[in-house]
Amino acid sequence: MQKILERAEAAGEQLSYDAVVIGGGIAGMEASLSLADMGYRVLLVEREPTIGGKMFLLSKVFPTLDCASCIATPKMAAAARHPNITLWTYSEVRRVRALDRGAFEVDILRKPRFVNESLCTGCGLCEDACPVVVPKELDFGLRGRKAVYIPLDTAVPRKAVVDIDNCILCGQCERRCPAGAIDFTQKPRVYRVRARAVVIATGCRPFPAELKEAYGYGRTPNVITALQMERLLAPTRPYNAVLRPSDGREPGNIGYVLCAGSRDVTAGNPRCSQVCCMYSIKQAQLLLGALPLADVTIYYMDVRAYGKGFEEFYQRARSMGVKFVRGRVARIEGLPNGDVRVMYEDVEEGRLKSAVHDLVVLAVGLLPDNEVLKAFEGVTIHTDELGFVKVDPEDPVRTNVEGVFAAGCITGPKDIPDTILEAAAAAMRCAAFLKEVEARQT
Amino acid sequence: MGEAPRRELTSERLRRELNFQVPEELARRVREAAAIRAKILKCLEGREMTVREIAREAGIPESVVFWHLMTMYKYNLVEPAEKTEDGLYKYRLKRGR
Ligand SMILES: Cc1cc2nc3c(=O)[nH]c(=O)nc-3n(C[C@H](O)[C@H](O)[C@H](O)COP(=O)(O)OP(=O)(O)OC[C@H]3O[C@@H](n4cnc5c(N)ncnc54)[C@H](O)[C@@H]3O)c2cc1C
Ligand code: SF4
Ligand code: SF4
Numbered sequence: 001m002q003k004i005l006e007r008a009e010a011a012g013e014q015l016s017y018d019a020v021v022i023g024g025g026i027a028g029m030e031a032s033l034s035l036a037d038m039g040y041r042v043l044l045v046e047r048e049p050t051i052g053g054k055m056f057l058l059s060k061v062f063p064t065l066d067c068a069s070c071i072a073t074p075k076m077a078a079a080a081r082h083p084n085i086t087l088w089t090y091s092e093v094r095r096v097r098a099l100d101r102g103a104f105e106v107d108i109l110r111k112p113r114f115v116n117e118s119l120c121t122g123c124g125l126c127e128d129a130c131p132v133v134v135p136k137e138l139d140f141g142l143r144g145r146k147a148v149y150i151p152l153d154t155a156v157p158r159k160a161v162v163d164i165d166n167c168i169l170c171g172q173c174e175r176r177c178p179a180g181a182i183d184f185t186q187k188p189r190v191y192r193v194r195a196r197a198v199v200i201a202t203g204c205r206p207f208p209a210e211l212k213e214a215y216g217y218g219r220t221p222n223v224i225t226a227l228q229m230e231r232l233l234a235p236t237r238p239y240n241a242v243l244r245p246s247d248g249r250e251p252g253n254i255g256y257v258l259c260a261g262s263r264d265v266t267a268g269n270p271r272c273s274q275v276c277c278m279y280s281i282k283q284a285q286l287l288l289g290a291l292p293l294a295d296v297t298i299y300y301m302d303v304r305a306y307g308k309g310f311e312e313f314y315q316r317a318r319s320m321g322v323k324f325v326r327g328r329v330a331r332i333e334g335l336p337n338g339d340v341r342v343m344y345e346d347v348e349e350g351r352l353k354s355a356v357h358d359l360v361v362l363a364v365g366l367l368p369d370n371e372v373l374k375a376f377e378g379v380t381i382h383t384d385e386l387g388f389v390k391v392d393p394e395d396p397v398r399t400n401v402e403g404v405f406a407a408g409c410i411t412g413p414k415d416i417p418d419t420i421l422e423a424a425a426a427a428m429r430c431a432a433f434l435k436e437v438e439a440r441q442t
Numbered sequence: 443m444g445e446a447p448r449r450e451l452t453s454e455r456l457r458r459e460l461n462f463q464v465p466e467e468l469a470r471r472v473r474e475a476a477a478i479r480a481k482i483l484k485c486l487e488g489r490e491m492t493v494r495e496i497a498r499e500a501g502i503p504e505s506v507v508f509w510h511l512m513t514m515y516k517y518n519l520v521e522p523a524e525k526t527e528d529g530l531y532k533y534r535l536k537r538g539r
Binding site: 168252 | 468504508525
């Protein structure tokens with residue numbers, strides 16, 4: 001990509017929008033849609049080739065067990081089609097400069113997909129032809145994808161993209177594409193955009209489980225993360241059933257380790273990640289649906305079922321037969337047959353114990369995805385000690401920089417309802433700010 | 443009238459402009475993966491097998507067989523058949539592929 005990026009050219013046109021929303025997860029989509037419905041013109045910038053963030057990778061959502069895709073996909077389509085929203089996927093915010101009150105200059109790099117989006121029909125024939133297979137990021141490496149690929153069947157836009165770092169330029173995709181959409185003449189373009197406000201909605205990234213060395217992630221194939229389990233349970237799942245990665249066997253005995261990389265000073269993250277208890281309880285219930293004979297054990301310190309309907313959801317898991325063991329897991333190791341031994345301190349009995357599982361799921365915590373903050377020039381967006389954007393406690397979507405708002409997991413881990421609420425609030429605050437600026441200018 | 447010259451593919455053009463050579467490491471990975479996929483497909487010719495059986499016959503670790511098998515499942519080259527008593531699926535070449 002480096003060589004390709006060196007070919008970047010500056011785009012001639014000067015574009016201007018009322019607001020630039022950075023991040024196309026549920027927070028960014030919701031904030032964009034709310035602003036657009038109020039008549040403001042929004043540029044929604046997403047780093048990945050598809051919008052949707054984490055939500056469109058999930059199976060179902062707690063505590064209602066509604067299908068995550070069924071909620072996310074219509075929002076994704078609405079954000080892509082709204083006449084007041086311009087959607088730029090596969091794009092990077094390079095620089096944000098505050099020029100004046102209500103005046104920002106934003107430099108955005110649009111990376112080439114090497115696919116003409118208006119010609120691509122999403123048929124997938126290029127993928128079939130491509131000889132290169134690499135781990136698929138959106139399935140967290142559980143299986144492979146081609147060097148040219150459609151991110152997921154539910155992607156928006158549902159268009160192919162060439163991963164140029166892994167492309168051998170063999171031309172097979174170009175020969176196969178019936179629409180003539182493959183286009184290696186595309187170059188990166190840097191756009192300079194004027195905006196009157198900015199909304200940061202770059203969300204969260206999972207705690208890198210390999211940092212918690214004692215848990216064996218990366219060394220033990222049958223120790224996976226909760227996001228990987230979400231994929232195994234999702235309708236767009238990578239396997240034909242819930243199977244363990246070491247040998248494709250259906251697991252009969254699954255262990256969950258809560259607070260893996262949260263509430264853990266040794267892992268550098270002392271904070272509770274808010275959603276891990278509930279998503280683990282959700283997954284446990286879904287697993288009992290998918291594998292009715294399975295045993296599911298959850299190792300926990302305490303269960304934080306704090307929201308509406310959460311306690312009932314937790315009790316339902318217990319009544320379904322999910323076993324809850326109060327204990328801090330000290331070590332996890334793989335056995336030669338692929339099984340996994342969990343060594344833990346049973347808090348109730350006050351002694352060390354161990355148990356063997358077919359598959360172990362680490363309920364990893366959430367950290368901020370805050371790379372974009374480095375792009376701000378001349379102003380610094382304040383963050384807390386973990387890097388989440390600091391907001392005014394009285395006005396929890398307002399950052400320290402006037403005209404810059406934040407919503408969703410970038411201000412702290414939270415679930416989808418709270419994210420949506422915050423995104424709508426950020427849109428309202430942003431609209432009020434735009435009105436105020438307009439009033440001053442007239 | 444002579445035949446019109448073939449239009450250069452855009453991939454060929456980029457190759458030329460960048461003076462592109464496939465990096466050795468990438469070439470090695472592509473070759474290795476292709477060989478593994480070919481072995482798996484050969485094993486499955488005319489029969490149904492579990493990951494364990496393919497791994498034994500092809501001399502490839504089970505986790506590697508499974509990863510490639512699931513990738514080929516996604517690309518409609520193989521499909522699951524029945525499930526055995528020990529929780530392993532048998533796979534076969536996709537019918538009508
Ligand atoms: C395993 C797991 C299970 C969960 N299950 C549930 C559940 O059942 N119910 C529930 O309510 N919540 C659940 N959650 C929480 C839920 O995923 C979050 O609340 C939600 O995804 C937050 O949305 P967001 O838009 O703030 O962030 P994200 O979903 O992280 O989206 C952020 C977007 O911004 C993009 N981005 C990042 N940086 C940049 C940049 N520099 N430029 C442009 N774009 C950028 C990202 O690519 C991404 O698309 C779960 C979380 C996990 C990890
Ligand atoms: S690039 Fe061509 S072959 Fe690939 S999905 Fe698009 S239309 Fe189909
Ligand atoms: S040119 Fe690249 S993307 Fe296209 S088929 Fe060859 S390796 Fe795959």
